[in-house]
Amino acid sequence: MTDSATRHGGALLTACLVAQGVKRVFCIPGESFLAALDGLHDSAIDVVVARQEGGAAMMAEATGKLTGKPGVAFVTRGPGATNASAGVHIAFQDSTPMVLFVGQVASDQRDREAFQEVDYRAMFGPLAKWVAEIDRADRIPEYVSHAFHVARSGRPGPVVLALPEDMLSGPAAGEAVPEAVLPSGKAADDDIREVLSRLNGAENPMVIVGGGGWSAEACTALASFASALDLPVGASFRCQDYLDNRHPNYVGDVGIGINPALAQRVRDADVILSLGARLGEMTTSGYTLLDVPVPRQSLIHIHADPSEIGRVYRPDFAVVAQPGPACIQLAAAATPAPRRPARAKARSEYETWQQLQETPGALKMERVIGHLNDVLPDEAILTNGAGNYSAWLHRYYRYRGWRTQLAPTSGSMGYGLPAAIAAKLQHPERDVICLAGDGCFQMVSQEFGTACEQGANVVVIVSDNGMYGTIRMHQQRHYPLRPSGTSLKNPDFAALAESHGGLGIPVSCDAEFPAALERARSAGVPSIIHLKLDPKALSPKMQLEEVPA
Missing domain, CATH: 3.40.50.970 (Thiamin diphosphate (ThDP)-binding fold, Pyr/PP domains)
Known part of the structure; x- marks a missing residue:
């Protein structure tokens, strides 16, 4: 043929x-x-x-x-x-x-x-x-x-x-067309100057980054741009790898379970630059951080889709451009501005928020994430789907490089394992760690067989608390002490890994996790670390016994 x-x-x-x-x-x-x-x-x-x-x-x-x-x-x-x-x-x-x-x-x-x-x-x-x-x-x-x-x-x-x-x-005559050629996506020079002027004139500006159309070069430019103007930068929901979380201008994620201090800073900002972010429900805390349709804050919106601009929020200034190229332009045109005490305070609040808060049980998710922070290299890729287990990851893990976070802003369960397989096939030399809840993992657990067949040596960390934890949390808030339809009777996830020819390791206390992770990372086969968690620990901020009847 x-x-x-x-x-x-x-x-x-x-x-x-x-x-x-x-x-x-x-x-x-x-x-x-x-x-x-x-x-x-x-x-x-x-x-x-x-x-x-x-x-x-x-x-x-x-x-x-x-x-x-x-x-x-x-x-x-x-x-x-x-x-x-x-x-x-x-x-x-x-x-x-x-x-x-x-x-x-x-x-x-x-x-x-x-x-x-x-x-x-x-x-x-x-x-x-x-x-x-x-x-x-x-x-x-x-x-x-x-x-x-x-x-x-x-x-x-x-x-x-x-x-x-x-x-x-059927028969097909024709020739392949060369690879797609795209427009530059750049903003007009006058638009870049206007954005910089508005940010320089602000007393309490805030940048929220997210969306598609970014690159490693653009993220490097973001760090330079933020430093030059001493701007606090928040990441929209599940876009935490756009700026190294160790960077002094990174102040946290503007998403589910937002740091209350950061949420207040968004409300109190006089100018907000939304750089690629749609400002959807998760990033705006249910459309409450900015008033609809005209925000109290002066909104600058840079987005690639003109139909997205003004869809919910009327901006004071709008630019149709790809956020990545526009960020590179902003960094090139920016000149150093005076230091902002508010930025330093926002960074301090982020670091305070990063301090581990103890939850119930012999095995604690905050300790698991803390250990991942300590031992994983900067280029490690972490994936997750949806569920309360991810709240610990988003709050405590520090992403250090572009595309080290793969997570669905759509909130789709089951995403973590397929994403991890794709990441390991794309970057076999890098550590790829999938975090999944027991319910999340079982929506795609058959794909562990794909990982084994492909030799994609991912490490899957399954958080097992015997329930659909997010829904159970909402039940406790709205219908206390009346759980319904949220319990799970789970298999032995470690044995499941072994049945596919992978490595399975059960972990039931904090002391066992470091050795389990090291063994999984060096195993040479896909691995599942089965975390047996206390069901009382519903989220970093909520425990079952704290909810009034």
């Missing part, structure tokens, strides 16, 4: 992916896209077979986060597509470039509710930047090129392309 005049659509599709620089795809195989699998057979693209479509899509999303280029997944029609939708939603809310290819019924069977038929434009329309179906094989290069441009341009996000079975298997 190497002759461009006679090859089938699947082979042409593969050639297009190679032209776009794709090195790895994640999939669950399906009969609806056999020709695409055949096209991948002789290519240099690494095909990673996951255990469930949601896991494959999350691996692709994490790859997009790590590389800045679209992660790619293939799933089959109907049930496969619905399973994969979780990963598409993550990519959308996290502004991650991603392309999902979905098998589709043959074109002569459309609109009959054929086996597993779904209207993907209707299904994925609210979840993706663009959804399309390739009806003609000769248009594969056009559609793929457009998909990779859309996924990366403006506010990055997911694209879904449906592949009718007969289109893929």
